Every structure is written in C-alpha cells, then in structure tokens.
Amino acid sequence: MRRQRRSVKFLCLLFTFVLLAAACSDDDKSDTSAGSSAAPSGEQKKGGTLLLAAEQWPDCLNPITQCANASWMHWAVANHVLPRLMELDEEGNFRPSPVLAGEPTLSGEGTDNGTGAFTLVYEISPDAVWDDGSQMTADDVIHTWNAYLKTTGSISTAGYDKIEKIEGSNNGKTVTITFTQPYADWQDLFGGNSAYIYQKSKLSGEDTKDDMNQSYGFSGGPFVLDSFDATQAVFSPNTAYWDSDRTPFVDKVIIIPKTDTDTELNAVKAGEVFGIYPQAAPGFKEQVAQDNLTLAFAPGVSYEAIYMLQAPESNKESVFNDKVVREAFMYAVDRDAILTQIIHPDFPEVELLQCGVWVPTVGEWCDQSLWADVTPDPEKVTSLLEGDGWAKGADGIYAKAGKRLSFKWTVNAGNARREAIQALIIPKLQDQGIEAVPDNTDADTLFQTRLPQRQLEVGTYINTASPDPSVTTILHCNQIPTPENSFSGQNSVGWCNQEATALMDESDRTPDPVKRLDLIRQIGKLLREDAVLLPMYQLPNVTIVRNDKVDGPVTLYTPAAYSAFGNIYDWSLK
C-alpha cells in the first residue's frame, strides 16, 4: 500500500513537471525572430531567419548537367542565386530580368524587321554585377553558351546549337546573338524556365561537368549560397545585388529537406518550418486545416502524365516498344478513377488533360481533343492486344512469342499521390491482362540518375509547360539521352518521329504565332498517334505557410514555374 501511494505521488509529480515545462518553454523553439526590428504597421520587418522545407532534395546543383532534371534543384537553390537574361513572372509570362536594362531587340528573318540573320540584342544593365563586384558582361554570356554546348552530359543543347556567334560591345554590356536560323524559343536560352548565365571567371572551363556540383562560388541573384549539404541549404543576402526591389528582408534563409509528405506537413503545422510547397496529396487539406496556416491553390504550369519509355536502357526489349501495347495501355488505365478517387477529394475543380505536353492555361497550344477519346475500355484493350497477336496465359497475363506483357512502373518513393495511383491502377491493369510491377525509388535518384539515363520503363512524373510551346528539348530525335552522347538531352521517353522532329525544327524557326500554332498542333497529333504518353491532369500548385510567422506576398508565386519560393526575397518575418 505504501509503495502504491509513493508511485502515485511520483506520477503526479512527473505530470506536474511536464505541464510546467510545457507551459514555461518558449513557443518559438528557434531564435528565428532574433534580430527582427519593430516596424510601423503595414511595413515588413527586416531581419531574422526564414525557414522553408523542400519536398525533394537535389543530390547535385549543376544546372547544365542532368542535375538540372530535378525541379527542386532550381526551386530550392539555383533560382535564388543564379541570374537569367529573360525570366518568367508569377503568371508565366516572359519579361526581362533585373540583369537587363530593358527589353531585348529582335531583327532579321522571321521578325518585323525581316532581313538578314535572326539576331537578338541584349543590353545588360550597367548596375548588373556578380557578388564579387565584377561586371556581368558578354564574356559571361559567351562562356555560358559554350558551357551548354560543350559540357559532358549537357542537359540540352537545343537552341544553343542554333547560335552562330555571340559578340560583345559597349564594354561588354551589349550582347549581340546571331542565329543560323530564326529561333522562336529564344527566351528560354540563358534564362526562361531553367537556364541561367554563369560567371566565366569562376568556372574551370567550358566543360563544367565537375563544376557547381555542391556549391556555386558566385552569385548574381538576391542571395548567396553559403552552404549546401544533405541536411540544408543556407543563403544570405547578396550585398552586391543592385535591384533594390529584390533586396531580401531577412538575414538568412535556410531550406531543409522534408522528403516524407507527412513529416513535411507536420513540420509546418508545428512551426518548425514556415512554408512548404508540397505536391497535392490525398487527404492533406484536412490535415492542414488550422487557423495559423494559409493554404493557397492555383493552377500551375505543371502537368502529370504516365510516360512509356521506348527502348529504355534498362530494357531494350520493353513491351512498350510496340505501339499497339502503348495504345492498349492507354485504354486500360482508368484516368477517371484516378481523378475522382485521388485528386477530386482535395481538388474537385481539376479536369483531365487531353493535350499531351501543353496545358490549357498557357497560350492556345493545347488541343484538348487529342486524348479525349481515351477512356477506360477493357474491350478495346482486348481487341487491340489480341489483334496484335497477344494471348492470355494461364496466369491471366497476356503473352506473345514467349514474352509476358509485364513492365516496371517507377515513381518517386514517398510521393503519396503517385503511390496511390499505382495502388489504384495496378490491380485494374492486372484484371485486363497487363502486369505492372512497382519499381519506386527516391526522387533524386529517379530524376538525376535514372530518368536521364533512361533506366525505367514507365514513369509517372511532372513536366512543366513553358510559355513557349517548343517541345524540341523533350521530344526531338537528337535530344534522346544515350551512352554514346553521354546522356545529353531531355527526350527521356525516347520518342523519335522524323516527321514530328521536322515540324519541331520548323516551329522553332517560325516566330509568327499563327503559323506556329498550326505546326504545334500537328506535332500534338503525331504525339497522340504514336501513343507516347498518357496525360492525366494539370496539377494544382499548393503553398502552405504559417501566417503567424511570415509576411509579404508569400503566396503570389504559387502558380509560378519557379515555385512558391520564387520570390522569397520579398518574404519577411512577423
């Protein structure tokens, strides 16, 4: 009895201590507000440390090699440090970046001033400097051009290989780029969606394979990258940055990886990070319903599709080399079920994407009739496959000439939405005689190694539609990464259609939007005829921020191609 009383007393004391400890400890567990100065109402405070989480973490930072395949390499690091010539605003429109003194001028063939070679002239701002104070000049642009062309494993040479010469004048502040032919997607060179310019004096040479993998060593953006490792990326303001509109409010930004969706959500709910940019996942709207969280949704420029790689390096004899199999697969996948069961519970407004590699919110390039006929149709699947010589085996899976209709389906592990899609669709495929085996891997391995090397058969991932409709970088015959070309190029799906390639070349040298629209639509039709991919939906972008921690236009960039973190120079702490 005495021991029991003692035990009860001990438990009571322990409970009291816990309550006291909880009540007395500071709610803000980090000193991220330290140094913030008071400011009049309506003004944003200066100082402090901004903490953000990244859903995927890049393994390397080089924007010229296949490291650039990982969107989060740009969103978490490169966008804040590296300058561009042309950039995208929050609505996806091209505009001159602060590096430029104004709009560039175009002349020559294909323009209103239509004589001579297609020529582009940029005026670099006299204030535009690198973080070491040296001027940004044409030399940097020329070196960048050579780097994209000559780096081993360059992510893309498309467009750069259409430049005949680049000349500098006016102390290097005027950059004249002469093309071998009109090039419509000029805005994505040296900028745009995922390209930048680099400081020539800080790179080892024109082959940048070994440069910029774990750090940059220079900056031309609002921030300087102080450090990068597996646990965090730390930025501080670039004191040499000349654009006062983009001078950061905070003293430091730290971006940390939270690659597990639940942990990421719990971290922002707990206030351990102040903002996240998660991919939409089933059920998370309910998880983040609390007063101090602001959720922003917007149709982005990203779309998710199921890609059927042709003759991938991992399996040259893939069943998807057969166009009939690709066609049958498209009719076997129940996109309606994906939408209603996985996407609509949180985003009821999302519709099926029927136009392939464009999105209806960017220009008029998207032809929503292309995949409109693709509805779940088991009878059509049967007739296509059996008409092609496939027959069901004893295990219920189609086979032909000893080869079973079986493939590996890869998504990035930990992505709740994609794994839910696999879980939903794989049994349905099985019922129709098609065997899909999950072969998932972490995001940086998938996007920075396996996809560039075409080491998968079927993948589900996001691509981003540029404001420019050119698809040369992702679908041209000479952009297929192979061991022979050191895995250079982004046509990971391996589609090579000579007619489509010719149309891509023609559309790239056709600045006239009306003529170009017709060419793009023809490419879309060929894409559909060859059953290269199965588009699913335009993914809504989601930003979640702690409204009691951060201030400023924190959700402005939710629809942007640069992610919600695209304007963190404008974020401040409360």
Added chain:
Amino acid sequence: MVLYAVRRLLWSIPVILIASILVFVAVRSTTNPAAQRCPTCRAEDQQRLVKELNLDEPATSQYVTWLGNFAQGDFGKTLRNTEVWPDLRDSMIVTLQLGALAWIITISFGLTIGVISAIKQYSWFDSLATGVSFFGLSIPPFFFGLMLQIILVLKFRDWFGTTPFFTSGVNNSTSSGLGYDRLVHLLLPAFTVAVQGIAVYSRYMRSSMLDVLNSDYLRTARAKGISERRVIVRHALRNALIPVVTYSAIDIGALIGGLVVTEQIFQIPGMGVYFLQAFRDGEYVKILPWMMIVVLSVILFNLIADLLYGILDPRIRLD
C-alpha cells in the same frame, strides 16, 4: 580475464577478414562503380575511371588494395569526388547519439517495468505492463513515430500552446552541435526506437527476476532478516541482470546500422539514411566502409557482452 580478452580479440581478426571478404564480394558484384562514377561520361572517360579505380585488376588485388586502404583510414572518394569519411563520421555520430539516448530510455524503463512486474507478479501493474509490452512489440516503428509526432508535437501544441518536442531533424537550423537543442530533437525518435526495446527488456527482466526471486539464497537472505528492498537490489537484481546486460550489449552493436525507418521518418541524417542513399546511388565506396563499421561494432559489442558476463557472474571463468 585479460588473457581471455586478448584471445577473443585475436579470434576476431579472422572473423573480420571473412566478413570483409563477404562484404566486398557482395557490394562489388551488385554495383558498377565506373558507370556510377560518371554516368554521363563517354566510353573513353569510363575506361579512364576503370584504371583510376583499379577496376581492371583481378578481384583479389582490388580487395587487398581496398582492405589496406580501409585499415589505414583511407575510404576513398564518392561519386561527387568528395571524401567518404567526413559524411560517414557525421552520420555515425548522429546515430550513436540517437542510439545512446534510445538505449538509456530503453534500459531505464524496460528494467524498471520488468523488476516491478516480477515483484508484483499477477498484479494490475503486471497485467498492464504485459499488455503494453505486446502493444510495443507489435506496433511498427514508422507508425509509432508518426503518432508521436501528431500527439506529442501537434496535439500538445494545441492543448498547451507549446511542446518540448520536434517532428524532425537533429537541431534547429540556427543551432548546431550537441546540446539541449539536439537532445530535445532526438527525444521523439529515441522514444520511437525505444518502444520495442522497452517491451523486450521488460519481458526479459521480468522473466529473469522471477527465476531469481524464488532462489534458495534469497530465501536465506530474507530468513537472516535482510530487508526486502535490500534483497531485491543487492542480491536479486544483480543476478537477474546478467542475461539482460549481455543481450543489451549485443543490441547496442546492432543499433549502429539498424535505425533506418526511424531516421527516415524523423529526417535524421544518420547511418540508416546514409546507407539507403548510398545504396540507391550505387556508391560502393560509401557502402563498403559502412558495412565494415557495422560488422566491427557487432563484433566489438559481442566481445564486451562476453566480458561483462564474466564480470557479473564470478562463477563463469573466462579462460
């Protein structure tokens, strides 16, 4: 005792050598170092790398070279051309901290619960402890970890306005090193690791104590008038601890590489996450020293367990 320890250490050498051969063969046969070293390289560059990494030499020669370098602490360079040891060292330190904290929690709670359960056999406490033990044994660590995040961080914050716990990481980003900040960050993952350990150790301790409590020498001690508390603490506990302590020494060795799930859930950059990342990237230069460190720790702690057994039980002659 000293002779025994020396003899065991000498016997460990062939065990380590055999383990190193198995590790080397397993890792080399499942990775393609030249291809992973430079996946975007041209064929001639890959050939150059083959020579640089001595991959064109016979397997035995590669093994001997690797073992010699390993013994001298030269673990080579990663695919990104960075030294292996700094990251491996940092991962090891984090896992050791997490493992140590988890072990302290496991031993403290597990032994206490086991002793009380044995003393109060068939009481309500014993029944409750048994039920909770089964719960602890059956609950998956990843589920338990997420539940702890929700309850002790989010719900706690809702109820009390604050919480001493964190959902992930080893430090606040504005802090570094080992201190109070790291301690409170590691508490939740340590509890996650400890939950199954507490269940196991409480059952072990209970069983061991029950064996001892009914011994003749304890009956003699009570007959001599020694207080029950002294009987339990000075006489019963020490003997009951023998199997538990030796088991826990082996357990510690296994902790070095065995916290993968917890580290993943709580985003802790420890040995488990290190191995997963290296395995996915095919970084054989990282996998090899990792596996050897795990092997060495298991061997070392097995030795410690044997030595402890001899220290705790004088009836056992280590010779």
